[in-house]
Structure formats: structure tokens, C-alpha cells
Amino acid sequence: MKDSNKLVQEYLASIPFDRRLYRQDIEGSIAHVGMLAKQAIIAESDAETIIEGLESIQKEIEQGEFQFKTELEDIHMNIEARLFEKIGDVAGKLHTARSRNDQIALDLRLFVKEEIGRTINKIRALQTALVELAEGNKAVIMPGYTHLQQAQPVLMAHHQLAYIEMFQRDKDRLQDCMERTDVLPLGSGALAGVPYPVDHEFMADELGFSKVSANSMDAVSDRDFVVEYEAAAAITMMHLSRLAEELILWSSSEFGFIEIGEAFTTGSSIMPQKKNPDVAELARGKTGRVYGNLMGILTTMKSLPLAYNRDMQEDKEGLFDTVDTLRSSLEVFAGMMKTIKVNTERISEAMKTDYMLATELADYLVKKGLPFRQAHGVVARLGEYAISKGKNFRELDRKEYRKFSPLFGDDVYKITLESSVNARNVAGGTSPQQVGKALTRARRLIK
Numbered sequence: 001m002k003d004s005n006k007l008v009q010e011y012l013a014s015i016p017f018d019r020r021l022y023r024q025d026i027e028g029s030i031a032h033v034g035m036l037a038k039q040a041i042i043a044e045s046d047a048e049t050i051i052e053g054l055e056s057i058q059k060e061i062e063q064g065e066f067q068f069k070t071e072l073e074d075i076h077m078n079i080e081a082r083l084f085e086k087i088g089d090v091a092g093k094l095h096t097a098r099s100r101n102d103q104i105a106l107d108l109r110l111f112v113k114e115e116i117g118r119t120i121n122k123i124r125a126l127q128t129a130l131v132e133l134a135e136g137n138k139a140v141i142m143p144g145y146t147h148l149q150q151a152q153p154v155l156m157a158h159h160q161l162a163y164i165e166m167f168q169r170d171k172d173r174l175q176d177c178m179e180r181t182d183v184l185p186l187g188s189g190a191l192a193g194v195p196y197p198v199d200h201e202f203m204a205d206e207l208g209f210s211k212v213s214a215n216s217m218d219a220v221s222d223r224d225f226v227v228e229y230e231a232a233a234a235i236t237m238m239h240l241s242r243l244a245e246e247l248i249l250w251s252s253s254e255f256g257f258i259e260i261g262e263a264f265t266t267g268s269s270i271m272p273q274k275k276n277p278d279v280a281e282l283a284r285g286k287t288g289r290v291y292g293n294l295m296g297i298l299t300t301m302k303s304l305p306l307a308y309n310r311d312m313q314e315d316k317e318g319l320f321d322t323v324d325t326l327r328s329s330l331e332v333f334a335g336m337m338k339t340i341k342v343n344t345e346r347i348s349e350a351m352k353t354d355y356m357l358a359t360e361l362a363d364y365l366v367k368k369g370l371p372f373r374q375a376h377g378v379v380a381r382l383g384e385y386a387i388s389k390g391k392n393f394r395e396l397d398r399k400e401y402r403k404f405s406p407l408f409g410d411d412v413y414k415i416t417l418e419s420s421v422n423a424r425n426v427a428g429g430t431s432p433q434q435v436g437k438a439l440t441r442a443r444r445l446i447k
């Protein structure tokens with residue numbers, strides 16, 4: 001049994017994970033100290049000594065020479081203690097007009113701001129891979145599904161472009177989250193503000209914030225930006241998991257629409273025919289953990305009284321895990337999409353029966369004057385008949401068509417998968433012309 005001091009120390013410590021914030025912590029301290037000197041709260045020469053000390057500590061950390069100590073609890077106190085060792089008592093001036101409460105709020109905001117930018121870039125890279133795939137399959141017609149039943153033919157590119165839209169919204173959401181992350185909390189102190197003439201604008205400028213917090217109690221207790229980032233990440237993972245699911249289905253021997261590159265699948269040692277889509281499956285699985293992290297932070301923040309509470313230290317591990325999981329998932333997907341081979345033969349085979357043209361036949365009758373509901377009824381009966389005879393629509397003869405409606409003429413045989421796709425030439429539709437426009441739009445979005 002460890003003694004209780006040690007036990008409690010380890011329980012309270014955040015250094016095993018918040019050491020990851022060392023760069024943000026030092027950057028924040030340097031801006032803070034620069035401001036203290038500028039405002040004559042401390043002497044210029046002291047500020048210089050402190051800044052030099054902080055910079056050399058950063059080097060030590062980056063060269064792996066820094067000794068992180070659990071008994072010093074967190075990244076803030078680890079760095080400050082080392083600063084004392086290096087420059088002596090003047091180190092004690094760094095924490096003037098500051099508290100760990102506004103300090104950690106700052107570090108975390110700097111971290112999330114950076115990650116928002118990185119995540120957006122990773123999403124863009126995935127979009128680029130998707131656009132290339134769509135471009136390469138511009139002319140491929142495939143079944144479009146509802147209820148996972150063949151519904152209407154679509155261009156494969158149209159399907160892929162749907163994901164471009166999802167990921168575009170994800171980038172927008174992150175950009176929007178940036179709005180509320182980009183707020184400087186320094187100057188709030190422990191909770192009530194500080195009794196020194198601090199210059200918020202100067203620090204905001206130094207640290208690249210466009211806004212300054214309006215209420216010190218809110219500033220030290222607000223983690224909305226963490227919740228928002230994790231919510232945006234959860235939605236992006238949801239999109240990835242939908243894409244993953246389709247890759248898994250499409251690469252199965254039942255579908256056989258695509259093949260995923262060797263590097264992104266694993267073989268089975270005893271079943272040589274198998275190529276398992278493990279990467280896609282894991283992304284689908286990891287989505288659960290990212291959702292869990294979101295639930296975690298929401299639950300941690302629930303019912304917390306103002307202002308800072310130690311519960312909030314629990315904001316970090318879930319956030320870091322989400323950041324890492326999302327980043328690696330996006331990276332691996334961008335790589336995987338580039339290896340996808342489309343098997344057009346298997347796709348055509350899947351469309352051997354032409355019942356997907358039923359809507360097109362109904363629309364044909366509508367164009368000949370029949371109200372849509374009636375046309376729908378006619379084609380439903382026609383379809384039942386065709387299936388019972390084991391025939392496709394295109395295999396029915398004139399007499400058979402006429403039994404169901406006198407409006408059917410010879411031009412009914414002009415209805416094909418291609419004509420159905422071409423006919424959907426409305427904004428956002430699957431006609432080659434619209435998909436061409438959508439590709440242009442997509443290329444603009446990823447610039």
C-alpha cells in the first residue's frame with residue numbers, strides 16, 4: 001500500500017497528460033510577462049530573465065531532458081519550479097496578476113485553436129482524395145439506395161460528392177467553433193479579475209486572439225469551446241463511420257463494387273480469400289469512443305457551480321483522445337480513398353435487372369398526361385407483373401405494356417439507366433451536367 005500522501009498526490013496530478021500543453025503554457029507565460037513589464041508591474045530586466053529561463057525550459061522539454069514530477073501536480077507548477085531552479089527568486093514574479101485558473105483556460109484555448117486549424121486541413125485532404133475518386137468515376141452509373149434497396153440509378157461521383165458536402169459542413173462547424181474559442185481569458189485571475197493594470201489587448205495581440213473575455217468568472221469556468229470541438233469531432237466521426245460502412249459493404253464479395261488497397265486491409269491467416277476492411281471497421285468503432293468523450297465533458301460540466309472547480313481538470317484526457325483519434329482517422333481515410341479501385345463490371349451486374357427504372361416509367365406516364373399517383377399505381381402493377389414473369393421492364397413487349405396503360409408507346413424502350421440519370425438535371429441532381437458543376441464547386445471548396 002502506498003501512503004495516503006502519495007496516493008492523493010497521484011490522484012490529483014494532471015502532469016501525466018497536461019505536459020502536452022507545455023508549449024502553450026510557455027507561450028502564454030512569455031506574453032504575460034512581456035505585458036507585466038510593459039505595464040511596469042515588474043521590471044523590464046526581470047521580465048527578460050524570466051523569458052530567457054522559460055525559453056531554455058522549452059528547449060529542455062523538447063530535447064527530452066526535462067524531469068516531469070508528479071509531486072508538482074501539473075504542467076504549470078512543473079515549469080514554474082524549474083524556473084526557480086534556473087533563475088532563482090525572480091521566478092516568483094511570473095505568477096503576478098495571474099492564477100492557474102486563467103492560465104489553464106488560456107493553454108487549452110491555444111491548444112484547441114491550433115487543433116481546429118489542423119483538423120480543417122486534414123478534412124480538406126480527405127475531401128481532395130474524394131474529389132479525385134469522384135473525378136475518376138464521373139461516368140460510372142451505380143444503384144442509388146434507400147433502405148439499402150436499389151432505388152434509382154445515380155452517378156458514382158454523385159454519391160462521393162455527397163460526402164464532400166458532409167465534410168464541408170464539418171469544416172464550417174469547426175470554423176464556427178473557432179469564433180468562441182478565440183477569446184483571451186488572461187487577466188481574469190482566479191475568478192474576480194486582478195488588482196493590477198493589465199493590458200488585455202496587448203496579450204491578445206501577442207497570442208493571436210481576436211477577442212478578450214468579458215466576464216472573469218465566465219472566463220475561468222467556461223469550457224464550451226471544448227464541448228463544441230468535441231461535438232464537431234463527433235459529427236465528423238459520424239460521417240467517417242458512414243463512409244466506412246459503405247466501404248465495408250461495397251468491398252464485400254456480395255457487393256464487390258470496390259476494392260480497398262492492400263495496405264488498408266488485413267488478410268486472414270486461415271481464410272486466404274479474405275481481405276478484411278479493418279481500417280474502415282476501426283474508424284467505425286472509434287466513433288463510439290469520440291462520442292463517449294463528448295458525453296464525458298458534457299457530464300463533467302453539468303451542474304458545476306461558478307467558477308473554477310477541480311472537476312474541470314477532467315476536460316483534458318477526453319479532448320486529447322478525441323483530437324488524436326479524429327486526426328489519425330482522417331489521415332488514414334485520405335490515404336485509403338486513394339487506393340480504391342472501382343469494379344464497374346460488378347456494378348453493372350448489380351443493375352442487370354432494371355426495376356430501378358420504375359420511377360422513370362411513372363414519370364414517363366406523367367409526361368403523357370397521367371396524374372403522378374395513378375402513374376405510380378400503373379407502374380406498381382406493371383412491376384409486379386414483370387417480376388412474376390421473371391422479366392425486366394425492357395423485356396416486356398408492347399402488348400404487355402398496353403395491358404397496363406394505353407399511354408405506353410414505343411418510346412418507352414428509350415428509358416435506360418443513362419436516360420434516367422440524364423433526366424435528373426436539376427440543381428443538386430445526379431445528371432452528368434449537374435455532377436460536373438458539383439465537381440467544380442468541390443474543387444473550389446478544397447482550394
Ligand code: ARG
Nearest residue numbers: 014018074100101104312313
Ligand atoms: N491542473 C489544473 C487543471 O487542469 C490547473 C488549474 C488548477 N487550479 C487550481 N485552482 N487548482 O484544471
